Structures are given as C-alpha cells and as structure tokens.
Amino acid sequence: MSRTAMRASEKDFENARNQLKLLMKDPGNEVKLKLYALYKQATEGPCNTPKPSMLDFINKAKWDAWNALGSLPKETARQNYVDLVSSLSPSSESSSQVKPAAANEKQPGSENIIVTSQDGITKIMFNRPTKKNAITTSMYKEIIHALKAASTDNSAITVFTGNGDYYSSGNDLTNFTDVPPNSIEETAKNASILLREFVDAFIDFPKPLVAVINGPAVGIVVTLLGLFDVVYASDKATFHTPFSELGQSPEGCASYTFPKIMGPAKAAEMLIFGKKLTAGEACARGLVTEVFPESTFQKEVWTRLKAYAKLPTNSLRISKELIRSNEKEKLHAVNAEECTVLQGRWLSEECMNALMNFVSRKSKL
Numbered sequence: 106m107s108r109t110a111m112r113a114s115e116k117d118f119e120n121a122r123n124q125l126k127l128l129m130k131d132p133g134n135e136v137k138l139k140l141y142a143l144y145k146q147a148t149e150g151p152c153n154t155p156k157p158s159m160l161d162f163i164n165k166a167k168w169d170a171w172n173a174l175g176s177l178p179k180e181t182a183r184q185n186y187v188d189l190v191s192s193l194s195p196s197s198e199s200s201s202q203v204k205p206a207a208a209n210e211k212q213p214g215s216e217n218i219i220v221t222s223q224d225g226i227t228k229i230m231f232n233r234p235t236k237k238n239a240i241t242t243s244m245y246k247e248i249i250h251a252l253k254a255a256s257t258d259n260s261a262i263t264v265f266t267g268n269g270d271y272y273s274s275g276n277d278l279t280n281f282t283d284v285p286p287n288s289i290e291e292t293a294k295n296a297s298i299l300l301r302e303f304v305d306a307f308i309d310f311p312k313p314l315v316a317v318i319n320g321p322a323v324g325i326v327v328t329l330l331g332l333f334d335v336v337y338a339s340d341k342a343t344f345h346t347p348f349s350e351l352g353q354s355p356e357g358c359a360s361y362t363f364p365k366i367m368g369p370a371k372a373a374e375m376l377i378f379g380k381k382l383t384a385g386e387a388c389a390r391g392l393v394t395e396v397f398p399e400s401t402f403q404k405e406v407w408t409r410l411k412a413y414a415k416l417p418t419n420s421l422r423i424s425k426e427l428i429r430s431n432e433k434e435k436l437h438a439v440n441a442e443e444c445t446v447l448q449g450r451w452l453s454e455e456c457m458n459a460l461m462n463f464v465s466r467k468s469k470l
C-alpha cells in the first residue's frame with residue numbers, strides 16, 4: 106500500500122504517543138518541534154492561538170512550527186506523526202542507518218569535554234560530535250576547570266581539539282532559547298559573567314596553548330584563537346564568525362586581537378561581515394600558524410607536538426610569559442567590555458530573531 110493511501114487510526118496515534126515516551130535518546134529540538142506541531146494539528150486542526158511574544162522563545166518556536174502546517178488535514182497530520190515516531194524508534198534505528206557519529210554521542214557516564222594527559226601534553230577535546238561540538242553552559246564551566254588544572258599539572262603544553270568532523274560550531278545556541286521568558290535578563294547576565302570568566306582563563310593561561318583545528322570552527326572557538334600561541338589546521342578546516350547574522354558582537358578579545366593579527370580591514374571582514382575563511386586564507390592572515398593536508402594532519406601535528414613537549418618546561422613558560430604579559434591588562438579590559446556589550450546584544454530583537462530562526466529552521470515541514 107502506498108504511504109499516501111495509508112491512514113493512521115486513533116489507536117495507532119495513541120500507540121505512537123506511548124512509544125514516544127519510551128524513546129531512550131533525545132530526538133533533538135527540531136524533531137520535538139515537528140512532533141509538537143503535528144500533534145496539535147492532528148488533535149486541534151490549524152493553528153488557532155495568538156502568536157506569542159518575541160521574548161517567549163520556546164512558545165514562539167512551537168507556535169511557528171504549528172502555524173507552518175497551514176491547513177494540513179488532521180488525518181494527514183496524524184499519519185505524519187505516527188510515521189515520524191516510528192522513524193525514531195530503536196527498531197527502525199537498528200534496521201536503518203545509525204550514523205557512525207552516534208557511537209560518540211553523549212552516553213550516561215561519557216563526557217562532552219575529554220581531558221587526557223600524555224607525553225607532556227594535556228589534551229582538552231570537545232566531544233559532542235552529533236551537535237558539531239557546540240559548547241553548552243556546563244562545557245564552558247568544565248573548560249574553565251580543565252584550564253585551571255592544566256596550568257599546574259606536569260604537562261609542558263596544552264592542546265585543544267575536536268572529536269568528529271567539526272572542531273566546534275561555537276556557542277550552543279540553545280543556551281539562550283531554552284529559557285523561561287521571565288528569566289531572560291538574568292540568563293543574559295549570568296552568561297556574560299560566565300563568558301568573562303571563561304575568556305579570562307585563556308588570557309591567564311601560563312603554558313603554551315595550541316589549537317589543533319580538525320574541521321570547521323565557528324564563533325567563539327575562532328575568536329579565542331587570538332589568545333592561542335600556535336594554531337595548526339587541517340586543510341578541511343574553515344573559520345567563521347557570523348556575529349552580525351546572529352545579532353551579536355565579537356567576544357574572546359577578537360575585537361582587539363584580530364585587528365592586531367591581520368590588520369583592521371581583514372578583521373572587519375570577518376568580525377563585522379562574517380566572511381568565512383578557508384584554512385589557507387586564515388593562515389595567510391596570520392590567524393593560523395600552519396595548514397596540513399587532511400590525510401596526514403593528525404600524524405604530522407601530534408609528532409611535532411610530542412617533540413615540542415620534550416623542551417624544558419620552565420623555559421616554555423617563561424618565553425610565553427615574555428610574549429604575552431605586556432598585553433594581559435589590556436586583554437582583561439577588552440574582555441570585560443565585550444561581555445558587557447554582548448549582554449545587551451543577547452536581549453536585542455535582532456539576536457532573538459536570529460536564535461528563533463536557528464531553532465525553527467528545520468521545523469517547517
């Protein structure tokens with residue numbers, strides 16, 4: 106029987122609702138929005154409630170998803186709901202394609218940030234590949250903690266890298282969308298405090314800090330590179346700071362470090378207009394130290410880093426201190442200013458619209 110000819114019964118619909126409660130894995134915000142919209146359409150018909158206010162992120166995303174279904178008949182919505190739930194169930198997962206990355210997904214007991222220490226190198230790895238290593242609030246806190254620990258451990262150098270195809274897609278945009286409307290201002294204030302502490306931890310880090318950029322990098326993980334001592338990139342890496350698109354503004358001291366590194370005009374192209382750079386372009390602008398072919402990237406980089414980590418530890422520290430110490434006071438002031446400006450941006454209509462677009466971008470069926 107063709108799919109269009111099929112009609113889910115009330116019983117199928119009820120079964121699908123129960124099956125949904127048993128799902129082991131969170132299907133993600135986009136799927137949840139689709140499910141919500143189909144459920145409302147199947148039970149109440151076309152969207153019939155007033156549009157929630159701009160500040161009411163979650164209800165507005167739900168409303169948008171429901172409203173996008175237009176006049177879809179109740180029976181079709183019911184069938185689509187049943188089909189969608191069935192596609193999420195464990196049996197269909199095992200019989201169809203489970204993406205290789207799923208093996209790396211956060212499981213109970215696994216970590217979104219993995220810290221290891223070996224061969225004189227402390228490695229801090231973003232480990233949330235199914236979300237392109239987007240950084241959640243708790244990951245910011247874990248990184249601050251990891252940097253504090255690495256600053257006094259036995260390692261000579263500290264390295265950041267990403268697990269999976271991305272280095273990191275930057276701030277997890279749902280940090281600002283899963284917020285009740287009456288606590289948005291408080292959330293923005295807390296985020297600004299956390300961001301300041303996070304960036305301060307990089308400014309004050311006393312040992313050589315190296316970034317091993319295994320794939321695309323977006324937002325804060327790009328701006329922070331101005332505070333790293335060495336940046337190695339695979340030729341499949343890209344560097345993107347889409348702040349204006351997001352109604353936001355630069356952080357990570359990039360408003361100061363980028364013009365110094367690449368000159369004001371090139372910095373403006375990235376930070377104001379969001380120009381995405383290839384690894385080669387980022388290297389030509391001085392943001393990246395060296396680019397390696399993807400096929401030999403890991404081998405070449407880690408061989409080199411292991412050799413560097415054998416150099417006298419105190420000498421490494423002292424040389425870094427000489428290079429960076431004159432700038433520290435300025436960098437802390439820049440960081441404070443950027444965080445204050447961002448706090449205001451996060452409450453702006455431009456930013457709220459951009460976040461809403463991200464959350465609901467795939468929910469329009």
Ligand SMILES: CCCCC/C=C/CC(=O)SCCNC(=O)CCNC(=O)[C@H](O)C(C)(C)COP(=O)(O)OP(=O)(O)OC[C@H]1O[C@@H](n2cnc3c(N)ncnc32)[C@H](O)[C@@H]1OP(=O)(O)O
Pocket residue numbers: 132133134135136235236237239240242245274275276277278279280296297299300323324325326347348351353356
């Ligand atoms: C304390 C607070 C401090 C705040 C500091 C501020 C920092 C500013 C920034 O960092 S700005 C940069 C923010 N990042 C972005 O704008 C990137 C947003 N993501 C994307 O544009 C795309 O996801 C992509 C280009 C990175 C990848 O696109 P692709 O089509 O290849 O993959 P998907 O979009 O399907 O992504 C797979 C799943 O990962 C989720 N995801 C990816 N990035 C983020 C993110 N930054 N925030 C939240 N979620 C992200 C995506 O939603 C998919 O999830 P799903 O499988 O559940 O649908």
